[in-house]
Amino acid sequence: MIDLIKGKNILVVGxxxxxxxxxxxxxxxxxxxxxxxxxxxxxxxxAELAGLxxxxxxxxxxxxxxxxxxxxxxxxxxxxxxxPPDLDLFKRxxxxxxxxxxxVELAYAFIKAPMIGVTGTNGKTTTTALITAxxxxxxxxxxxxxxxxxxxxxGVVDSINSQGFIVAELSSFQLENINCLRPLxxxxxxxxxxxxxxxxxxxxxxxxxxRIFENQLxxxxxxxxxxxxxxxxxxxxxxxQILWFDRAPVRAGxxxxxxxxxxxxxxxKPCEICPAAEMALPGEHNLxxxxxxxxxxxxxxxxxxxxxxxxxxxxxxxxxxxxVATLAGVDFINDSKGTNPGASIKALKSFPGRKKxxxxxxKDRGSNFEELANMIRHEVSYLFLFGESKDKLALSVEKTxxxxxxxxxxxxxxxxxxxxxxxxxxxxxxxPACASWDMFTDYEARGNLFKKIVIGLKAEEELKxxxxxxxxxxx
Numbered sequence: 001m002i003d004l005i006k007g008k009n010i011l012v013v014g015x016x017x018x019x020x021x022x023x024x025x026x027x028x029x030x031x032x033x034x035x036x037x038x039x040x041x042x043x044x045x046x047a048e049l050a051g052l053x054x055x056x057x058x059x060x061x062x063x064x065x066x067x068x069x070x071x072x073x074x075x076x077x078x079x080x081x082x083x084p085p086d087l088d089l090f091k092r093x094x095x096x097x098x099x100x101x102x103x104v105e106l107a108y109a110f111i112k113a114p115m116i117g118v119t120g121t122n123g124k125t126t127t128t129a130l131i132t133a134x135x136x137x138x139x140x141x142x143x144x145x146x147x148x149x150x151x152x153x154x155g156v157v158d159s160i161n162s163q164g165f166i167v168a169e170l171s172s173f174q175l176e177n178i179n180c181l182r183p184l185x186x187x188x189x190x191x192x193x194x195x196x197x198x199x200x201x202x203x204x205x206x207x208x209x210x211r212i213f214e215n216q217l218x219x220x221x222x223x224x225x226x227x228x229x230x231x232x233x234x235x236x237x238x239x240x241q242i243l244w245f246d247r248a249p250v251r252a253g254x255x256x257x258x259x260x261x262x263x264x265x266x267x268x269k270p271c272e273i274c275p276a277a278e279m280a281l282p283g284e285h286n287l288x289x290x291x292x293x294x295x296x297x298x299x300x301x302x303x304x305x306x307x308x309x310x311x312x313x314x315x316x317x318x319x320x321x322x323x324v325a326t327l328a329g330v331d332f333i334n335d336s337k338g339t340n341p342g343a344s345i346k347a348l349k350s351f352p353g354r355k356k357x358x359x360x361x362x363k364d365r366g367s368n369f370e371e372l373a374n375m376i377r378h379e380v381s382y383l384f385l386f387g388e389s390k391d392k393l394a395l396s397v398e399k400t401x402x403x404x405x406x407x408x409x410x411x412x413x414x415x416x417x418x419x420x421x422x423x424x425x426x427x428x429x430x431x432p433a434c435a436s437w438d439m440f441t442d443y444e445a446r447g448n449l450f451k452k453i454v455i456g457l458k459a460e461e462e463l464k465x466x467x468x469x470x471x472x473x474x475x
Contacts (some may be wrong), residue, residue, distance in 0.1 A: 001109035004076045004099070006030040013037055013065055013089070014080025015048045018103040021152035022078045025106065027055050028158075037061040037069055067092040074098050078106050081148065081173035084198065102177035104170060107153035109180065112162045113144075116296055117181075119170045119209045120189025120231075122343045123289045125149050126281070127189060128169040129317050130293035131300075133310045135165050138302035143167065148174060150444070165300060172199065172208035182215035185299045186240065187223040187292055191230045192342040196366035206230065216240040221299040223292055226250055243299055245291035254295040256287075261294060261311065263304055274308040280315055283350030319447035321350055324454045327461055329424025332454045335431035336447030340365075341372040344433035348379045355426045356380050357418045359411070361387035362434030362446075369396035372433055377402045382421045384414040388438040410439070411446070415453045 010031045012019050015038040026034050034057055038045060042062045052058060061069060067088040070077070077093050077100045079085075093100050108115070118128045125148075132145040146156045147168035160166055168183070172195060175181075191206060199205040213222060213234065220240035225231045227246050235242050243253035250264050256276060263271040279290055294307050316322050324332040335347045339362070348356060358380045367389075373396040376383060383405035385393050390407045397405060408414045411430075418428045430450045432443075440446040 001106070002029060007032045008075035009033045009035075009071075009073050010076055010078065011035045011037065011069060011074055012078045012080070013087075014083040015040070015045055015062075016080055016082070017150070018152045018154070019078075019080040020048060021154035022080070022103045022106055023052075023055060023058060025110070025154040025157055026078070027057060029110070031057060033057050033059065035059045035061060035069065037065045039063070039065055065089050070096065070098065072096055076101060078103055079177055081171055082198075085176065099179070100177055101179065102174045104147060104153045104168065104174045105178045105181050107157055108178075108182075110157045111153070111160070111166060113142075113160045113164045113166045114162075114184040114300075115182075116165060116167045116185040116187070116300055117147075117170045117183030117212050118168065118187045118189070118292075118296070119172070119175065119212050120187070120225075121192040121194050121340065122346060123189045123285060123292075124169045124171070125337060126286065126317055126320055127187065127289045127293045127296075128167050130289060130310065130314055131296050132167045133314055134293060134297035134302045134307050135167070135300060137310050138297070138306035140165055140301070145169070147171075170212060172205055175211045176208040178211055178215075180215060181212075182217075183212065183220070185221040185223065185296050186212045186216060187296050188212065188225065188231050188234065189288070189292055190225055190228050190342075192340070193368055194340040194342070194365070198365070210234055213238045213240065221296075223253070223295045223299065225288070225292070226253075226255075227288075241299075243295045245288070245295050247287065247291070254291045254298070256291075261291060261308075263294070263298060271304050273304045274311045278312050280311070280313055282316075283321065283346065285346035285350070286321075319443060321347060322447070324451050325458050327419065327454075327458050329426075330419070330422040331427045332450075333427055333429045333431075334447045334450050335429060336436070336443045336450060338431035338433060339435050339443055341367050341369055341433045344431040345372055345375045347429060347431040348375050351427055351429075355423075357382045357384070357422055357426060357428045359384045359386070359414045359418060359428070359430045359450075360433050361385045361390045361393055362432045362436050363387065363438040364389040364392055365435055367434070369393055369433065370399075373397045373400045373402065376400070380404075381426070382406075382418070384408055384417050386410055386414050386439075387432070387434060389434050393433070411449055412453050415450065415457070419457060 070092040135143045142164040148171040149169040222238045222240040226244040244250040260272045319337040322334040338344045377400040436446040
């Protein structure tokens, strides 16, 4: 890889976190000239553009990514995740035999530590965080989580040595453009419809995710969901040692036995890790995440006691079923990272027996909302819809006979409307089932605004109570 970079001309497409981290790494390695391009206008990239003048070899192009950015003197193109794959400049790169690599592929070439890679439609971030915590509890040092979890892989190249581990959340966007990336342990959690606007078909989406295994060798580990037919079908083509996870006993891996999360190692007595009831994370989907994380951490060398300690103590990560506040007995839950219908279905299943008011909507990525609509009919008392997909979601729920919904203009109107409908014991759940890009820069910005609105509501209600109390005392 260094021969493609040192003293060469490089094009980086996309100025989000991954693109900026790639520029920093390419500059340190000694690229002769780096061009970074983005379709956004300069006024939309204020934060990204700040401080770029420290790179003397960098040329910045904003407001478009035209094909003429690709010239025969380019050595390689680094593509940020989320940049559409069908841009004309990538077609031109193909005609000139210029390789297009993802940011994680660039980083992998210079990472000294073994990697655990995690992919799947839902649960990637939680599972990545769980594995990281398990390895730290098992005294591995250093252990760093990176990738799609929000910490670009290029940004951690120099922060970890061969004695530690890197746990990487890998999206289909990132895996689509790899050549050599090879996790020591590769995890495929589940598969459901998503990102059709990007990949075009489910087959292309699945093929991109399955690339996580393509460079593995016999000494590596493959962690697969035995309960997902599509995922489990990959076992026959994988080179690494197969470890399964399931809600039942498995031949090798981690499963449930008499309500205990249990390690199954062929030739050995099953080893109980933790009673499922003692898990700190709520929800059936988090049980699957825990099983997968336990198998991956064990494959990497973590002991069962350390794994069990983490399962008993690990709390929800930010923007994934994150508790925000309770107002007059109403719990507000931030699941902004629920960016597809499957994630929102799992979120709704996580609070059995509770009355739920759901806030959903966002960018329409071609998703089918039929299954989610049926779940809403059974689990949701009232639905607030906003964003680009609100009409499509409304039509989907109407087809099930559900009519308790309102379309609103924005998130604040949705939160305040939900608060007016809620009574003590209810849950107000933000789980959009859609991407955020129609109204926000990312799911984090959406979740942070939700939390800000909720905290503001809480302050308003507390002030009102104090004023009413003072007036009552005056009388």
